[in-house]
Amino acid sequence: MVANKLRIGMFGYGCVGQGLDDVLNNSKGFKADIVKICVKDKSKERRLDMSNFTFNKNDILNDPSINLVVELIDDADEALNIVTTAMEKGKSVITANKKMIANNHKRLIDLQEKKNVSFLYEASACASIPIIRNLEEYYDNELLFSVRGIFNGSTNYILSQMYDNGLSFDEVLKDAQAKGYVESDPSLDIDGYDAKFKLCIITTHAYGLLLEPEEVFNYGIRNINKFDIQFAKEKGFKIKLVPYVGKVEDNTITSYVLPRFISDDRYLYGVDNEFNGVVAEAAFADKQFFYGKGAGGHATGSAVLSDISASSYGYKYEYKKKEQKGVTGYTRDILLEVYLRYRTESDRKRIGFKKITESFVGKDYKYVIGTVSLARLYALRHELLKMDVFLITTGREDL
Ligand SMILES: NC(=O)c1ccc[n+]([C@@H]2O[C@H](COP(=O)([O-])OP(=O)(O)OC[C@H]3O[C@@H](n4cnc5c(N)ncnc54)[C@H](OP(=O)(O)O)[C@@H]3O)[C@@H](O)[C@H]2O)c1
Incomplete structure (x- = not known):
């Protein structure tokens, strides 16, 4: 041609x-x-x-x-x-x-x-x-289970610097702004909106479903502190901001943006600083990992x-895929396992844990790990930012 x-x-x-x-x-x-x-x-x-x-x-x-x-x-x-x-x-x-x-x-x-x-x-x-072109063309006839990744270089830079150098969120944010890695109004990045916009675009090409960004739960890293990093390190994890979209049933998907614990056997563990990574999981191709510069x-x-x-x-x-209508439904009716660092009992109760599997109450640091519904988190999405809590998913769904 x-x-x-x-x-x-x-x-x-x-x-x-x-x-x-x-x-x-x-x-x-x-x-x-x-x-x-x-x-x-x-x-x-x-x-x-x-x-x-x-x-x-x-x-x-x-x-x-x-x-x-x-x-x-x-x-x-x-x-x-x-x-x-x-x-x-x-x-x-x-x-x-x-x-x-x-x-x-x-x-x-x-x-x-x-x-x-x-x-x-x-x-x-x-x-x-x-x-995008891979999802559109290569995975056209593949049964795609999920797509997840690190889509935002600015937050990944902040998380990497906190983890590697023991700095506070505010210290790294100021440094990242001075270097031009983060906008002067950082909300789009640090509250997970930028990652969510990309997730919505990816969802259209992965599953043929056009989602309004407002429908998708996003929770960023604004409230992370040194205790969370310390907890992750002790368990051998890194914390990454991970957008996720995946199948719940044959014709139904769910999606969200949440910080996530990543163990060292996962592809995303080595994606640091301004780099991005995408993991696609499909029936025949199995897991595939894309890695590269997410900005610049x-x-x-x-x-x-x-x-x-x-x-x-x-x-x-x-x-x-939009024409084929293989996926027609979207749900937030799933359970996620999350770590919640909190200060007050009333905040912990408001999260509405279905089941608690681990808890710790220290002098200046309390957490629980348990299951919570994505629908509940979505209902709380505006209040969560004002609460003295931080949420991280352990990565276990379908509980
Ligand atoms: N930077 C990245 O790494 C990156 C990565 C992926 C996607 N993107 C996307 O790429 C786009 C551009 O980003 P950027 O980083 O290149 O932005 P940037 O460095 O801030 O540059 C923005 C440019 O847009 C021009 N501009 C703003 N308003 C305009 C208007 N009304 N009419 C004409 N020109 C106008 C500015 O003009 P002046 O020169 O006159 O100020 C400037 O040249 C954004 O949508 C961004 O989200 C950026």
Whole structure:
């Protein structure tokens, strides 16, 4: 098949935009013509001549010679405007914006169909790891039991630094913010929203189910402290923030984002700092592990380049599993085994343990391990952040 000639309009020239530019300049086999780059800040110095840039999005959106829009800005609302307008005008789109995709997935897929364009977003989930296209194509006919992983490099960096260097959460967070690993408003990362957006995108390609992010329970690492790390170390575990989606019955799945104890015989144990990892478990392929950089201009740019190349051959996600309707149900009616570090008895009672298997009451540190329903945690999701508790799943479901 001969590649279509691409004329690209790019939005954003930050970390990923510049990374993509470098990757494109070094890819001998593939030439793409970037016609214009739209950015926002008129006072910023740029690495390229200013004739390459515009500050007016319509210079790209209204240019009929541009057939591909690569959207790499950091504003999800404006990204949605750009992406929908571009598709309405018959242009294919590549984006890395997981928040925008997860919150508008159905609308964006419908628009792709209606306008017969490509809408690709490999970089939006785990950056350099090609997980979306693998789930879409390779696992198409496989009985996929579950997908789990480490999808957020910022929280993984914080957890690694706490574990390796004995630092407090606040100390590491400040350091991570100073290094630019975490946004100045860290909530998207540390409360597990970023991981959840990626999980929702992955769920669509793994099981064909479009979930609203609001339906999925996410609990991050905001309340973790040194006692939790000490507990994990004593038991030979690391703590990782792990999004999970998996089958409960043939046609029903569950999903959630929770910190999890990981023992040293697990693939995710060795995924530290800014790295990401994904474990897919399927009937015939058994367990497979994907590992790679989950952030960074070049790593993310390489995934965008792969989409640009795929788009030049007319590749589109077909959402075959959505059409096949193998999975139609979603449930939070499952039991999880969790560790709860708590201060007051009333907080412990509110969690609603069904069964307690281990408990410890020390002078300044109390915990229980027991089973709790995911539905109960979801009902408590707003209050949990204000309670002086920390939750970690032991990784045992179906109890
Ligand atoms: N960084 C990563 O490692 C990574 C990994 C995976 C996915 N992503 C996703 O990739 C996207 C870009 O991230 P980034 O890290 O490259 O962000 P960034 O470094 O903050 O750069 C953002 C860019 O967007 C431009 N921009 C913002 N609002 C704009 C607007 N209204 N119109 C035109 N341009 C606008 C900025 O313009 P100025 O230059 O004028 O300020 C800047 O060039 C985000 O969706 C992010 O979630 C990032």
